[in-house]
Amino acid sequence: MVSILELQNLEFIINERKVLKSINFSWRKGETVAFIGGNGAGKSTLLKIIALLSQPSDGKLSLAKGASKNKWKNNLGVVFPDSFLHDSLTAIENLRFYQQIYGKDDKRFIEHILNKVQLVTVKDELVGTYSKGMRQRLSIARALVHQPEYLLLDEPFDGLDLKSKMIIEDILNVHESQGNGYILVSHDVKQAFDLCKRSILLHDGEIIVDEKSSQISLLSFLDKYQSLLERNENEFL
Numbered sequence: 001m002v003s004i005l006e007l008q009n010l011e012f013i014i015n016e017r018k019v020l021k022s023i024n025f026s027w028r029k030g031e032t033v034a035f036i037g038g039n040g041a042g043k044s045t046l047l048k049i050i051a052l053l054s055q056p057s058d059g060k061l062s063l064a065k066g067a068s069k070n071k072w073k074n075n076l077g078v079v080f081p082d083s084f085l086h087d088s089l090t091a092i093e094n095l096r097f098y099q100q101i102y103g104k105d106d107k108r109f110i111e112h113i114l115n116k117v118q119l120v121t122v123k124d125e126l127v128g129t130y131s132k133g134m135r136q137r138l139s140i141a142r143a144l145v146h147q148p149e150y151l152l153l154d155e156p157f158d159g160l161d162l163k164s165k166m167i168i169e170d171i172l173n174v175h176e177s178q179g180n181g182y183i184l185v186s187h188d189v190k191q192a193f194d195l196c197k198r199s200i201l202l203h204d205g206e207i208i209v210d211e212k213s214s215q216i217s218l219l220s221f222l223d224k225y226q227s228l229l230e231r232n233e234n235e236f237l
């Protein structure tokens with residue numbers, strides 16, 4: 001399968017601390033990948049480097065042949081803890097704003113995506129009045145508004161109710177069925193396994209496991225994850 005992004009011996013150092021250590025990772029076209037790990041494992045840092053929002057301290061990041069950095073950025077939709085939404089605008093105004101940033105103007109797609117995230121009936125209300133679940137669904141719509149092939153999602157399900165979770169899961173399943181990929185950062189191993197064909201366990205800046213989700217048992221993955229979390233806790237005692 002064609003590799004769309006490759007990381008070789010990647011390192012990230014901040015405040016003299018190695019937060020990522022010799023990361024090797026190849027992301028293939030249409031692949032759905034979970035980054036799983038405890039607090040401080042380096043998941044968000046790695047995602048920011050892949051989004052080209054952070055520069056690695058060492059190592060190499062290569063894009064597919066012919067893909068410039070701008071093209072890569074334009075083909076990415078990101079959902080990070082900061083929603084990037086404007087509270088004083090309505091949902092539809094937010095989506096128009098972000099579509100324009102990407103040089104697009106497609107009102108029909110905005111209606112379509114608002115429908116998908118079940119916000120059509122409140123599309124003209126100010127985002128400042130939205131619940132957490134509604135905001136997060138709108139964040140997904142914002143990430144998709146320019147129809148990117150790839151999504152980077154940092155804990156998109158955190159603190160959401162079941163309805164919002166199911167809506168977002170459904171969108172991710174459709175995204176994958178259209179041959180598009182995503183990377184999902186998650187603490188929820190079961191959900192990550194259900195949503196991603198490949199699961200990567202990170203600990204203390206290193207990749208500990210990198211397997212097809214179908215080829216490793218959820219229980220043995222959970223055991224490894226749990227023992228790493230316990231090791232972390234003991235370090236703090």
Ligand SMILES: Nc1ncnc2c1ncn2[C@@H]1O[C@H](COP(=O)(O)OP(=O)(O)OP(=O)(O)O)[C@@H](O)[C@H]1O
Binds near residue numbers: 045
């Ligand atoms: N800008 C920064 N300044 C200082 N330290 C940072 C910075 N960015 C990341 N770090 C440190 O790097 C380590 C990895 O952080 P990162 O946010 O990538 O972890 P994570 O796996 O996403 O954790 P969490 O699940 O808690 O979000 C942490 O110890 C964090 O304190």
